[in-house]
Amino acid sequence: MPSPLYGRDLLSIGDLSPEELRMLVEYARSLKLRYYAGERVIPVLRGMTIALIFEKPSTRTRVSMEVAALQLGATPLVFNRDELQLGRGEPVKDTARVLSRYVDAIAARVYSHRSLEELAAYSDKPVINMLSDLEHPLQAIADMLTILEKKGRIEGVTIAYVGDARNNVAHSLILAATKLGAHVRVGAPRSLWPLDRVRLAAERAAEESGGSLTLTEDPREAVRGADVVYTDVWVSMGEEALAEERRRLLRPYQVNVELLRHAKRDVIFMHCLPAHRGEEVTEEVLEGPWSVVWDQAENRLHAQKAVLAMLLSP
Numbered sequence: 001m002p003s004p005l006y007g008r009d010l011l012s013i014g015d016l017s018p019e020e021l022r023m024l025v026e027y028a029r030s031l032k033l034r035y036y037a038g039e040r041v042i043p044v045l046r047g048m049t050i051a052l053i054f055e056k057p058s059t060r061t062r063v064s065m066e067v068a069a070l071q072l073g074a075t076p077l078v079f080n081r082d083e084l085q086l087g088r089g090e091p092v093k094d095t096a097r098v099l100s101r102y103v104d105a106i107a108a109r110v111y112s113h114r115s116l117e118e119l120a121a122y123s124d125k126p127v128i129n130m131l132s133d134l135e136h137p138l139q140a141i142a143d144m145l146t147i148l149e150k151k152g153r154i155e156g157v158t159i160a161y162v163g164d165a166r167n168n169v170a171h172s173l174i175l176a177a178t179k180l181g182a183h184v185r186v187g188a189p190r191s192l193w194p195l196d197r198v199r200l201a202a203e204r205a206a207e208e209s210g211g212s213l214t215l216t217e218d219p220r221e222a223v224r225g226a227d228v229v230y231t232d233v234w235v236s237m238g239e240e241a242l243a244e245e246r247r248r249l250l251r252p253y254q255v256n257v258e259l260l261r262h263a264k265r266d267v268i269f270m271h272c273l274p275a276h277r278g279e280e281v282t283e284e285v286l287e288g289p290w291s292v293v294w295d296q297a298e299n300r301l302h303a304q305k306a307v308l309a310m311l312l313s314p
Helices: 018-036 060-071 092-102 113-122 137-151 168-179 196-209 219-223 240-253 293-312
Strands: 049-054 075-080 105-109 127-131 158-162 183-187 212-216 228-231 268-271
Touching (some): 018 168, 060 075, 060 127, 092 105, 137 228, 158 168, 212 219
Parallel strands (some): 049 105, 105 127, 158 183
16 A cells, blocks of 8 residues: 655644554654664665755754665765755755755755745655754654653653743644644743644644643643653754743753652653753753653654655655
8 A cells, every 4th residue: 555645745743644643653663673673774765865954953863864764775965054055045946946856855954944835835856844943743753652662652641841842842742742642741931832823733633632732830730640751952053042041931840850750650751852961951860760862862763764765655
């Protein structure tokens, strides 16, 4: 049966139905099992070329996407903005139309989500969001895989997200988890709650899946009885001017051992990395028995193989 995602773009978790998201997570898990069984290369994309555009620097996304492409038999071409005519003012739409004549897919890590939308509008090949100011769907798929591995299920699991929830990682996590029937609690200052459009989409998804979304300004209330506690940096790339204000506002939302005591005894701690030890999370938690961040980071590779294969292979 052909992949239901074949030939499509992936700009947002909202682009996926719950069934399609579940299929991606399950496929990622099967690819990981095959990898550890010795199938390091599954060449379903042999002969294809994928352009990877990075306006923002990256460790995990860049390396995992390059390796994912290679393990599927494709050739990745990596470009920083200044290596393309984008850096000299060429319109995004012109770059999209030219690249789509050369390559089989375009994946981009950008400052503005509008750039992705313009790439997708003018490319006749699939466009994949490797991160924008609005969402980080590849991270969320890897996160769902990690929760499935560690908890045996996603439906019914309680996930507490603590800190800045008006960012790309939080938005995609909330959308993915509610689509799959999880109970999401956000503990954040009201000014850093998710955007209204994300909140409304997550609430609609929760109604259909049996999950839920709860917003609170009390981090202990968010974490109480949680199966998973998740946080991200307080100051994202491009927001450095807000650093001192964010640190002051978010200091009560640090994930530390005292906060984790309000969660379940078998709670796991997640972070998309890079982590700023001593700010959003303490060294003791990040390196402690609760932490699954290294498995979570590895799962980016397997999740992205699933995305590439299902979008590019019929």
